[in-house]
Amino acid sequence: MTLAFLNLTWPTFANGLALGGVYALMAVGIGLVFGVLRLVNFAYGQLIMAGAFALAFGSQWGFPNWASILFCFGVVLGLSVLMDWLVFRPLRTHSPAVMLVATFAVAFLLQNIALLAFGPLGKSAGALAILNAPWDIGGVFIKKIAVISFATAVGCLVILQLLLTRTPLGLHMRAAAMDFRTARLLGVRANWVISGAVIVSGLFAAVSAVMLSVQELTVVPTFGTQDTILVLAGVVLGGLNRPIPATLGGFSIGFANGILGGVLPSNQSQYLPSFLFAAVIVVLLVRPNGLFARGGGTVERV
Amino acid sequence: MTWIRRAVELLAPALLILGTALLALEVSSYLQAYFLDTLVKVAIVVALYVFIGNSGVLSFGHVSFVAVGAWTAGVLTVPEDQKRITMPGLAHFLLTTSVGNVASLVLAALVGGIFAFAVGLPLMRLSGLAAGIATFGVLEITNNVLTYEQRIGPGLNAFSSVPSTTGIWQAAIGGLVCVVVAYAYQRTRFSRMLRATREDPAAAAAAGISIYRQRLLAFTLSGALAGFAGGLYVHLQPLQAGSLSLDLTFVTLAMLVVGGSGSLLGAVVGALALNGIFSFFSAATNTVDVLGWSFTVPSGTAELTLGMLMAIVLILRPNGLTGGRELSLPRRRSVADLEKARATT
């Protein structure tokens, strides 16, 4: 079976789906926190960076893979909760601009802590390199990690959807994202809802860290930054305050990134970020409230 | 008496710049580099302020105007024989054209302004997060192109052989030019209209103010100043595309927000204070003496301190150190008046 269209092959297609899946998870992670706190967490990429470093250290210290992954989850969740307590909550009542710049500051701070602690060359990320080996699927060789990433992303999103629609906490989170004040007057506990969003968001960051670091040779302090900026663009493109459009936005930009990275010749692929951002800007000009948003959408002045 | 108040509004930032320049005369040439760097940062932050301070809209794209200005001034002032060696891929027209120091700064401002206008033409129609992300996109695209396009600059390499004309006086005068232009703009009715849109967009629009046009005007002016500052910057040290990207965006935004994005004085104070602290810790990586006590810090401490300071100021004083006010003579306004003013809101 072939898929010969503009150099597009099945493995490239699979990589696009996989990257799209991971970006979708990141998009939801950013979107959930925005929903309850009205805060765009620019430091999300640094959570992923921290997770990737945890994974790299785990394998360096000779942890079995499951323990490295557990360690990665622990570090990312701990950092998420810390960020929430030290930065997000004190700033909850401030303007969106101040909150955005504050998360910018946190991102810069964490990146420089990593730089100070691990150096600009970072660490080699060999923990799960074995997953880069291909599977033979009907004569087409597709990297294991591509299949696993996509399947994991879909699994996570399905579980989240069940959490949001079938549990009281999920219902409370959705209500808080729509009208926090009224939700509190009905007895919805602000702290629980915020913690819930921060923890789910942190879990997704940890999953993304594992998936993204498999395909990289080294983990450096800027790990995940570029991905986060792209995801942010994707989230805004989709519509920030709605889980499904945000997911689609994140997926679209990840998919485009993965596909274009595969099909463009190398003298053009170095301009890949330009193509993606130019596309984002054009879409924003046509649909300022997001590609998948119905009607009004959120207009936060930042 | 208003003219005195106005004069103070301009004099306070101007004197701060002059004071920094005079201090720079007194220190060793090694430390002088930090003072010059600080003065250039003041110019960049004031450029940022012209748009962000007056419009109340964040822009992540201004460093791209700084970069474009730096590229313009850099490419046009490297001696032709050097260009053939360091930038062989340069377009023929750029390879053969060279201009003087002042002309390169004027052109940097011009190119920065034109670029900002071209970008602003579509982007100023956006607002909120869409605008923020779009300006981010501009930064990424500019950086991406400057990094790989060897027809317009050194590509991945740093500029070399740009005449180092940004000494104390050029840095100080450059900073002053930015402050005076920002002040002059602030006194125009355009600025007042833009500030009105910041306070209450709906009311301003109802009063017949075009938010789009006012924002575009401020964006263009601020882009020109940023380009000019970029020109100053490239004449100070060998720049490369990587140093004109996210980190500089963060650092300059931090300076503006920490100083207080609502006032010109805030922009200058923020840049001086943060870059001063930043420079101190950078210098301390190679040992500094403070009152006879010498110490060394590991590299990266400067960035770390800056990040922490920024987070702390934002949490404790979200309106910045100056609270967004200009330094002015105390107005004859009693506490009771203030209470009344607050009561009506």
Added chain:
Amino acid sequence: MTALTVEKLSIRYGAVEAVRGLSLEVKPGEIVGLIGPNGAGKSSTLHAIMGAAPVTGGDVRLDGTSLVGRRPEDVARRGIALVPEGRRIFGELTVDENLRLGLAGRRRGRNGGGLTRAFDLFPILREFRSRQAGVLSGGQQQQLAIGRALVADPDVLLLDEPSLGLAPKIVDVVFEALTQIRDSGLGVLLVEQRAQRTVALADRSHVLANGELRLTLGPEDASDTDRLVAAYLA
């Protein structure tokens, strides 16, 4: 049984004193009306009880325990439910989900209330339970807002202008429901603009003007238009 006591309550927003020294009491099984012109401080009082407005003096007690300084969600979870002004239903959620949100305010160990309570009082909600709340009519949304407050099985129900923007026929339905709610043993504090109807319905009605209690009226005063007008103009 639980009573809500407001004692010498003062509320201040910046320099503006919205309410000064207001005292009132709501006992189980009674409706207390709070009427007065716009800006008199009626809504502020309700928000202060809920912990969503700054209390600068006095006390709010539920069954002897002070509520001042507690977060809105904690007040709600102690048995006070608010039907906010403008209904504030979640238009994108279904009727069922809106009602289940009300359960957030139910106290631990309580099994009363629940969705059936809302359905029994307003059968229309059961019929429309899987519809999006945003497509309901104004009157149905008001019934949903009251139902949502009741599923938490509160001891005290606060209502902020429930008749606002409703057709007279629907207002009858809402006021009839309030009578039933009172008869089930709840204390009801009703903020209203429709002074005459409120005075006729409530066991006591306090007239608030400029943040101060002016006058207390009983149901027998409902026809005494002069007293009402005088109270408003005072």
